[in-house]
Amino acid sequence: MIRLSNAADLHHALGLLRVRQGRTASALRELRAASTLAPENPRYAYVYAVALHSSGKFREALAVLKKAEAKHPSDPDLLGALVAMLREAGEDESALGYARKAAEALPDDEGMQRWVRELQGNK
Numbered sequence: 001m002i003r004l005s006n007a008a009d010l011h012h013a014l015g016l017l018r019v020r021q022g023r024t025a026s027a028l029r030e031l032r033a034a035s036t037l038a039p040e041n042p043r044y045a046y047v048y049a050v051a052l053h054s055s056g057k058f059r060e061a062l063a064v065l066k067k068a069e070a071k072h073p074s075d076p077d078l079l080g081a082l083v084a085m086l087r088e089a090g091e092d093e094s095a096l097g098y099a100r101k102a103a104e105a106l107p108d109d110e111g112m113q114r115w116v117r118e119l120q121g122n123k
Contacts, residue, residue: 008035031048062085065081096119
């Protein structure tokens with residue numbers, strides 16, 4: 001019998017395969033399923049959001065990241081993706097808030113510290 005957590009793993013793996021095959025719509029469905037079935041796994045939300053962003057669905061990607069970050073507030077991948085996508089969109093003030101959270105979560109990560117300094121300089 002397949003448990004839901006195993007099903008999420010299978011959907012995630014199939015989604016990644018579909019990405020490699022260039023089957024974007026199918027990949028997004030599978031990655032969304034993995035993220036929905038296993039919300040306790042922030043990696044699934046991160047990968048789904050990156051796939052959405054790569055497909056030009058910027059606002060949807062941000063929504064997925066923000067929802068996942070609310071459940072996993074110290075996850076460096078989620079925080080880093082939020083900072084990067086918000087910076088890309090020119091939303092430096094919002095990016096700075098997430099960069100600060102990331103810098104607190106990873107005090108020894110020079111990249112995060114640099115993001116905070118750069119974003120503070122843009123104010």
